[in-house]
Amino acid sequence: MMRTNADITIYNRCFDKATRLDKYQWTILYGVFWDERKAVNRLQSGLEDADKVTIIIPFTVATDKKYVTPKEFEKQEDKAGYFTLQEGDRVVKGAIDFEITGKISDLDKEYEAFTITSVDTKDFGSLYMRHWEVGAK
Secondary structure, three states: OOOOOEEEEEEEEEEEOOOOEEEEEEEEEEEEEEEEEOOEEEEOOEEEEOOEEEEEEEOOOEOOOEEOOHHHHHHOOOOOOEEOOOOOOEEEEOOOOOOOOOOOHHHHHHOOEEEEEEEEEEOOOOHHHOEEEEEEO
């Protein structure tokens, strides 16, 4: 069994064809491993934030929604029962129920939110070792 130290909230971006605007659907995942690194890069133009997060999400993660691939998620007419992991989506440490009714920047005002930059599927070994490795900045 995989060791876990946190719960997270994923914000999947969904394009609303009726309003032609991006909307965000949140999903809480209970029991993941969260590893955060705080850093700063020095550039000629000044300092740049280089914070980085690695999240290990077991295939057996506790949630009330079903995981689907990003392509399957896009095809779903009603996305309410599904979540996905894809670059550009947002993640927050902790189980929060913040609903984004305006812009995604509203999330950043309330929480330290990270943007997913990579998703690696590790689907080998026993069921309890299979997981997604998610990178975020």
